[in-house]
Amino acid sequence: MPSRHDIRSTAIPATAAAPCAAREWIAAVGAGRLSARALQDAALVASELVTNAVRHAGLGYGAPIHLTLRFREPRLALSVADCGDGFAADGRDAAAVRAPATGRGLRIVRRLAERTEVDGVTGRVAVELSPA
Numbered sequence: 001m002p003s004r005h006d007i008r009s010t011a012i013p014a015t016a017a018a019p020c021a022a023r024e025w026i027a028a029v030g031a032g033r034l035s036a037r038a039l040q041d042a043a044l045v046a047s048e049l050v051t052n053a054v055r056h057a058g059l060g061y062g063a064p065i066h067l068t069l070r071f072r073e074p075r076l077a078l079s080v081a082d083c084g085d086g087f088a089a090d091g092r093d094a095a096a097v098r099a100p101a102t103g104r105g106l107r108i109v110r111r112l113a114e115r116t117e118v119d120g121v122t123g124r125v126a127v128e129l130s131p132a
Contacts, residue, residue, distance in 0.1 A: 006071040011064040014054050014082070018065060022046040022080075029069055034076065038131045041112050042069070042078055048105040049080035049125050057084020057123055075114065076131040081124035 008029045012021045023043040030039045046067060053065045059082055070077040106125070110116050113127035 014059040053082040079126035
């Protein structure tokens with residue numbers, strides 16, 4: 001089991017490959033520390049949040065998207081932050097309001113997470129997941 005204060009972080013460039021890079025990073029950092037289910041959940045959450053940053057934050061190509069993973073017994077905390085335009089606290093941006101088929105990412109995240117904190121001003125979303 002990881003130590004109580006084990007924190008890992010990375011920055012992923014905002015490109016079309018960013019969601020895949022986020023999943024790969026979660027897999028590498030969580031290997032041997034998390035159950036297969038926890039790895040799947042964390043990878044899906046990271047992928048959805050990074051996808052949102054790439055698609056909706058207004059980031060320039062290659063701008064950093066920051067991921068932080070904290071192993072906090074008995075939970076796993078994941079945060080994704082960008083330096084984009086921000087969004088409404090309910091997770092919608094102007095594009096999502098115009099295109100109702102979008103906006104599923106945060107709903108998926110909220111369903112998987114035990115706790116979700118959205119800061120639309122700073123573009124940071126933090127979640128807590130069960131590591132079991």
